[in-house]
Amino acid sequence: MRRGIVGIITIVSALAGILWLGGLAMAIQDQFFAAKAPPAGTAKYPKEEKTDNRGIYIVALGDSLTRGTGDESGKGYVGYMVDQLRQKTAKPIRVTNLAIKGQRSAGLLQQLGQAEIERQLKLADIIVMTIGGNDLFQGGEALKLAPKQIEQAKASYLRNLDRIFQTIRRINKDAVVFYIGLYNPFSDLGDAKQTSAIVRQWNFASAETAARYSNIIAVPTFDLFALHVNDYLYSDHFHPNKEGYKRIGERVASLITFTEGDEK
Amino acid sequence: MNNLVYNEMLKIVRKKRLFVIAAIVAVLVALFTYAQFKQVKELQERLGTSDWRTQLQQQIIDAQNRLNSSSISEEWRKYLQIRLQQQQYYLEHDINPSAPGAPTFMRMFIENAIDLFLPLLVMVVAADLVSSEASGGTIKLLLTRPVKRGTILLSKYIALLLAISFILLTVALLSYLISGIVFGYHGWRLPLLTGFTINGEDLNTEGVHLLPQWKYVLIELGLAWYVAIVAGTLTFMLSVLMRSTAAVMGIMLAALISGAILSNMVSSWESAKYLFMVNLRLTDYISGTAPPIDGMTLGFSMTVLAVWGLLALAIAFIVFTKRDVY
Numbered sequence: 001m002r003r004g005i006v007g008i009i010t011i012v013s014a015l016a017g018i019l020w021l022g023g024l025a026m027a028i029q030d031q032f033f034a035a036k037a038p039p040a041g042t043a044k045y046p047k048e049e050k051t052d053n054r055g056i057y058i059v060a061l062g063d064s065l066t067r068g069t070g071d072e073s074g075k076g077y078v079g080y081m082v083d084q085l086r087q088k089t090a091k092p093i094r095v096t097n098l099a100i101k102g103q104r105s106a107g108l109l110q111q112l113g114q115a116e117i118e119r120q121l122k123l124a125d126i127i128v129m130t131i132g133g134n135d136l137f138q139g140g141e142a143l144k145l146a147p148k149q150i151e152q153a154k155a156s157y158l159r160n161l162d163r164i165f166q167t168i169r170r171i172n173k174d175a176v177v178f179y180i181g182l183y184n185p186f187s188d189l190g191d192a193k194q195t196s197a198i199v200r201q202w203n204f205a206s207a208e209t210a211a212r213y214s215n216i217i218a219v220p221t222f223d224l225f226a227l228h229v230n231d232y233l234y235s236d237h238f239h240p241n242k243e244g245y246k247r248i249g250e251r252v253a254s255l256i257t258f259t260e261g262d263e264k
Numbered sequence: 265m266n267n268l269v270y271n272e273m274l275k276i277v278r279k280k281r282l283f284v285i286a287a288i289v290a291v292l293v294a295l296f297t298y299a300q301f302k303q304v305k306e307l308q309e310r311l312g313t314s315d316w317r318t319q320l321q322q323q324i325i326d327a328q329n330r331l332n333s334s335s336i337s338e339e340w341r342k343y344l345q346i347r348l349q350q351q352q353y354y355l356e357h358d359i360n361p362s363a364p365g366a367p368t369f370m371r372m373f374i375e376n377a378i379d380l381f382l383p384l385l386v387m388v389v390a391a392d393l394v395s396s397e398a399s400g401g402t403i404k405l406l407l408t409r410p411v412k413r414g415t416i417l418l419s420k421y422i423a424l425l426l427a428i429s430f431i432l433l434t435v436a437l438l439s440y441l442i443s444g445i446v447f448g449y450h451g452w453r454l455p456l457l458t459g460f461t462i463n464g465e466d467l468n469t470e471g472v473h474l475l476p477q478w479k480y481v482l483i484e485l486g487l488a489w490y491v492a493i494v495a496g497t498l499t500f501m502l503s504v505l506m507r508s509t510a511a512v513m514g515i516m517l518a519a520l521i522s523g524a525i526l527s528n529m530v531s532s533w534e535s536a537k538y539l540f541m542v543n544l545r546l547t548d549y550i551s552g553t554a555p556p557i558d559g560m561t562l563g564f565s566m567t568v569l570a571v572w573g574l575l576a577l578a579i580a581f582i583v584f585t586k587r588d589v590y
Contacts, residue, residue: 010273010426017429023486030483031562094312098325101332116321116355
């Protein structure tokens with residue numbers, strides 16, 4: 001009996017050994033001698049149409065504001081907005097946050113060119129976005145920029161923004177886009193008059209660009225942070241804190257309405 | 265010779281180690297299956313979808329955000345950067361690198377077991393192969409037989425190779441059978457990408473080609489077998505050199521664990537790449553993960569391991585045939 005077991009184990013082991021040797025040979029053949037045959041390009045990427053009409057699909061794009069940097073709960077305005085919307089509607093809400101910290105308008109434009117991002121946007125019912133904060137403030141350095149440099153940054157930003165809106169509308173012509181404007185994080189500093197003017201002009205030009213497209217709504221936040229700015233800013237004096245994000249989220253949520261049947 | 269090998273196999277089987285190893289593997293696989301299952305569930309809940317493209321996209325975005333934070337170590341940044349580009353490549357070619365299924369689990373299990381868990385299992389068998397005969401005194405009985413010493417050691421070594429093959433078979437079968445209960449047994453034909461090469465922080469996709477998962481898994485098992493043999497041979501040498509099995513285990517354990525730690529911090533110490541323990545993760549070259557030190561390749565690591573293994577084997581044979589036994 002014992003002899004039998006040992007014999008079987010020995011034979012099984014030997015066969016397994018041959019199999020693993022084959023695997024090793026295959027590894028060497030594949031990694032060192034295989035003909036290079038890269039897979040075909042992205043041509044066959046699935047282009048499915050939106051089929052699920054029961055839920056609401058929200059896609060968030062942009063920079064650290066949309067990401068929620070500074071909110072210790074990590075929700076950001078997108079999270080608070082969804083909290084509000086869940087009280088308004090019984091429909092299931094699904095969110096995909098594609099925002100990247102530190103992203104500028106050029107980066108976002110590039111991101112929109114990716115096939116998967118395009119697919120996500122196509123499926124979206126609502127798109128929320130922030131962009132431009134890093135174009136203008138460049139990590140809090142805007143205060144030191146000369147007016148001429150700011151004009152330059154603004155011109156290239158507006159060009160990018162226009163192409164961003166154009167791309168979004170080409171991919172998805174129905175979804176409502178909420179473009180969230182900038183506030184002035186430096187409004188309690190000495191040169192507040194100057195910086196506020198710059199931000200106001202920046203916002204105005206952005207809103208003008210948004211107005212050229214249907215269903216792209218520029219949502220102001222400048223007023224939300226105008227008084228007591230430090231109560232709403234995170235310790236980096238740049239990003240909003242929890243309270244600040246809550247206010248932005250509530251404002252965007254107040255703009256979203258649902259058709260009669262969906263209301264709670 | 266056949267009888268000698270059979271005799272050694274009998275000794276290994278009689279010690280019941282192989283069954284203990286099978287039991288350890290079964291428990292661990294069950295544990296990891298559950299952990300993986302939980303992770304999949306959690307991710308699905310967080311994103312509200314089971315669509316793998318959305319999930320992969322979210323992972324890419326998360327990695328991009330992590331890359332943009334300032335407090336991130338250079339090694340971690342490089343690792344993230346490479347993985348990010350790879351995920352992007354998978355996504356662009358519409359291939360799901362982690363489609364649920366027992367073969368996928370098997371592949372990930374091997375990739376994670378190759379540098380520590382698998383060598384440890386091999387060590388359990390190899391550590392006392394010779395040393396126990398020396399400390400127990402049975403070595404004298406063995407050597408009084410009219411067979412050359414070299415032949416005796418060779419029979420032991422062949423038995424070790426057989427045991428290693430058996431252990432790997434146990435790992436493969438158990439990880440497939442147990443994880444399949446949860447994830448299903450399908451997915452052998454799924455396409456996967458291999459052939460990524462890494463230049464600094466960039467991923468070179470020139471040599472990338474598709475492999476069906478069954479082939480991919482078999483390749484990884486072949487490499488895992490290679491690593492297990494080298495680890496087994498080193499343990500075997502120590503077992504010849506030392507009478508105490510505990511000492512053999514201690515040294516191997518220290519070497520393996522130091523390898524796992526070193527891999528995370530040697531990027532600036534270039535000559536560390538000639539140590540065997542930082543070269544154990546051969547499967548990383550197949551999947552395209554950044555190696556611990558720039559310039560390490562599959563060929564390089566296999567050569568380093570082969571040199572260490574052959575040296576150990578030579579030392580074991582020379583010492584065993586020349587040594588006085590009393």
